[in-house]
Amino acid sequence: MATFTMTRKRGYNWFISCVAAACMVLYGYDASVFNSVQGSKNWMAWFGEPNSSVIGSINTAYTVGAIFGGFFLGGPIADYFGRKVGMGTGCVLVIISTFMQTFAPRGNLACFIAGRCIIGIGQGIALTSGPIYIGELAPAEIRGKIMTFWQMFYSVGSFICFWINYACTKNVPKLGEWDWKMVVMFQLLVPVIILALLPTIPGSPRWFIKRGNNIEKARLALRRVRDTEEEVEDEILQIREAIEYEKEAISGNYSALWKDKSLRKRMLLALIINAGQQITGQGSLNSYSTKIYQKIFTSSSQIALINALNATFGILFTLNAVWIIDRFGRKFLLIVGGIGMGICMIIVASVETQTPVLAGGAKSEPVGISIVFLLFLFIFFYKPSWGATVWIWTSEIFSMNVRAQAVGMASQTQNVANTIFQQFFPIFLDNCGFYAFYMFAGINFLLAVFVYFFIPETKQVPLEEIDALFGGANHVVQGEEVLAHQKGLQAQESSEKPATVTVEKVEHR
Known part of the structure; x- marks a missing residue:
């Protein structure tokens, strides 16, 4: 009977975490959807053949919305109204913006751009609440495994989008303008599912105690996900002790981010590795994969198929983190991932630049296959390390009083770094070709060195005791x-x- 109870509650832990992790599907789908519709001649004609500058503005609108939502709205909503409300709010905004983009009147690009901005705000809010919720409900010993699904669901979003787009490109005559509208419209699927499932999952026990000192609600929430009453009471005591110490000795609000030396240190480290995630080369591959593959292949359907397969393998590669994240630790994965990605980038650059170009401007088939294999090997290293582990580490290092705001700010640094970097990468790629990949190799090696010297291991450490790893006081003991x-x-x-x-x-x- 005990085994059944433990299995049931552990399974429920996975269920509620997957509901929260589904917020990342929104991000993965949207990161791929605009890249997909740009290839549609019907989309270009619908909005009056926008030039490169206008297309850049559409990308910027999304990024600005996401940064605004993550930096200024995500934390306050998650803290004042709850993590579940934060996820729900983000989903509602995504639904509204999906309709705006799909049914934008012909030639009315302003409506489409407004939809891109709103979808960015929605995702900024949802991507703040989601990882915090998982970190606060998951038991310490499996927190890393469960958070792995956060990054995996990004790949699920890309998977859905790229395969829908591939199917649409094969049926353009039948679909007409719906060859791009169908791709955009399918973005409704996941937020609707999340909104339907949110009432079935408990609120965060840490939020119940933090906001209204509602210990009974926190106790009821923990009973749904912990195996014994002793675990429930021990965790409630730890949460109360940590929160009391934060109120008395530091600050109960966001000002602790600059008042407390330990939190300042954590914020700086989180900003660096979140920015680092986007300059490993993965951000550029995701945004400009079609442009990159056009330098190797001439068939657009072949490129669409490669993108779809890339997203498919991304899911499988991310799953590797499930069995290694809590065995080998966060630091080990980040270092090995950085070194592996760096080596892949060196070989990719060497193969492409040192082989002849055919008359049509493409590479020979063996060279093309080799480069695709190497870029797939790159995501083999990236997905479980700088893909999944950065999110895991960021969501678990901050104390309760600043967690929502800090995670929102750190995660949106990815968009800040990506926006800045992508401004010059297309020019760099046009002028230097695959020599640009040597730059990525150097960045990845530097990131591995940075992690070795500055990032502490957080594997299986209770959330309330992580402060001691960064030179801060143990909030449980002090509390x-x-x-x-x-x-x-x-x-x-x-x-x-x-x-x-x-x-x-x-x-x-």
């Missing part, structure tokens, strides 16, 4: 003293009250 002091004062007050009443009665008589 225990705060609570003990408060109890002592309460006991003293209660012992003094009856004595006062007795004296008053005697004097009255």
Whole structure:
């Protein structure tokens, strides 16, 4: 019977985490959808053949929305209204913006751009709440495995989008303008599913205690995901101790991010590795894969198929992290991933630049296959390491008082870095070709060195005790003293009250 109970609750842990991780499908789908519709002649004709500058503005609108949502809205919504409300709000905005993009009137590019901006805001909000929710509900010993699904679901989003797009490119005469509208419209699928499932999952116990000191609701939430009553009570005590210490000794609000030296250090490290995630080369491959493959292949359907297969293998490669993240640790994965990606980039650049170009401007078939294999090998290293592990590490290093805001800011640094980097990468690629990949190799090696010297291991460390890894106080131990002091004062007050009443009665008589 005990085994059944443990299996059931552990399975429920996975279920609620997958519901939250589905927010990442929104990101993965949208990161691929605009890249896909640009290849549609019907989309270009519908909006009056926009030039490269206008297309760049559409990309910028999404990025600006995501940065605004993540930096300024995601944290406050998750903290004041709850993690579930944050995820739900993001999904509603994605649904609204999907309709705006799909049914934008002919020639009305402003409506399409507004939809891109709103979808960015929605994703900025959802991508703040999702990983925090998973980190706060998952048991420490499997937190890394569960958070792996966060990155895997990004690949699921790309998978859905690229295969739908591939199918549409094969049926353009039948679909007409719906060859691109169908790709955009399918973005409704996942947010609708998330909204339907949100009522079936518990709220965050840390949020219940943080916002209203509602210990009973926190206890009920934990009972749904923990195996024993002892685990429930121990975790509630740890949460209360950590929160009390943060209120008394640091700050109960976001000002702790610059008041506390340990938090400042964590914020800087999180900003660096989140920016690093986007300059490994994966951000450029995702945004400009078609442009990159056009230098190797001449068939557009062949390129679409390669993109779809890339997304498919991305899912499988991310799953590798499930069995290695809590075995070998976050630091090990980031270092090995950085070195592996660097080596892949060196070989890709060497193969492409040192082989002859055919008359049609493409490479020979063996060279093309070799480059595709190497770029697939690159994502083999990227997905479980700088793909999944960066999100895992970021979501678990911050204390409760600043977690939502800090995760939102750190994760949106990915968009900031990507926006800046992608401004010059297409020019770099046009002028230097695959020599640009040597730059990525150098960046990846530097990131591996940075992790070795500056990133501490957080494997299987309880959230409330992670502060000690960064030179801060153990919030549980310190909070225990705060609570003990408060109890002592309460006991003293209660012992003094009856004595006062007795004296008053005697004097009255």
